[in-house]
Amino acid sequence: MRIFLFSFLLLLLPQAxxxxxxxxxxxxxxxxxxxxxxxxxxxxxxxxxVVYFHGWNSSPEATFRNKAMVNGATLRNALFVAPFAETGYWRQIGEGRAESGRDEAAYIRAVVDDVRKRWPIDERQTLASGFSRGASMVWNIACYSGDLFRAYAPIAGGFWRSNPETCPAGPVNLRHIHGLSDGVVAFDEIGIYNSMPITEGFDILSQTNGVAGEAREVASGDQRLTCSRWDKSDSGRVLELCLHQRGHSIPAEWVAQGLDWLENLPEGS
Structure with missing residues (x-):
């Protein structure tokens, strides 16, 4: 009887x-x-x-109503996770830059730790992605908590109000998508909500990664995007910048494309 009960409990463990x-x-x-x-x-x-950080004033529930985005990840054998931003607003992190309110660095680490307890995760295939203010969160995590994911894929958002002097987490793999006609988060100037130029963020990561040489143009698999890659660096990490002519937008398939990019990263990166 005890053996039967023990076996029954074991069967329940994966669900629990x-x-x-x-x-x-x-x-x-x-x-x-x-x-x-x-x-x-x-x-x-x-x-x-893939952990996806929603834009300003959105929510995990709204994210999950975007079936194309969620299914794009799960069809690639990925667990799709959508964390919750208090009042729809992700706060900056980092020494001298942290905003008042919830400690986002601690919260995101709690999310990732909890995910790893509940599901078996392929540690070489972990990605953080996000849109707009959620993309800003992705840049912050890459800079200050870069050990949480193997790669980062922000879309239409970067650092806000100020740039960090350095990124203490060290080298990272990051692929950024941005519209040259973005009127909310400007690409190469300070935006209307004090977003910092994406080009300046890449300068910081280039120094952090120890980039050597110029970028080279690479195929993106998406005709809307023109992509440049920096894959020669002292760290072996890869940076990629993909531009399009549209404004502040995120087609659902771009998150899944980030997973494809992650899968094709060089083995040592």
């Missing part, structure tokens, strides 16, 4: 480990997140991971 998801919030200190697994996942195979 991830007893939350796309409809039931996963609670962590400071907030919550929603998560979606691939439909055909066998409950054992390590999953790729």
């Amino acid at each position: 480990a991830h007893a939350c998801g796309s409809e039931t919030p996963c609670e962590v200190p400071g907030g919550y997140y929603l998560a979606a697994v691939p439909e055909d996942w066998d409950n054992e195979t390590p999953l790729r991971l």
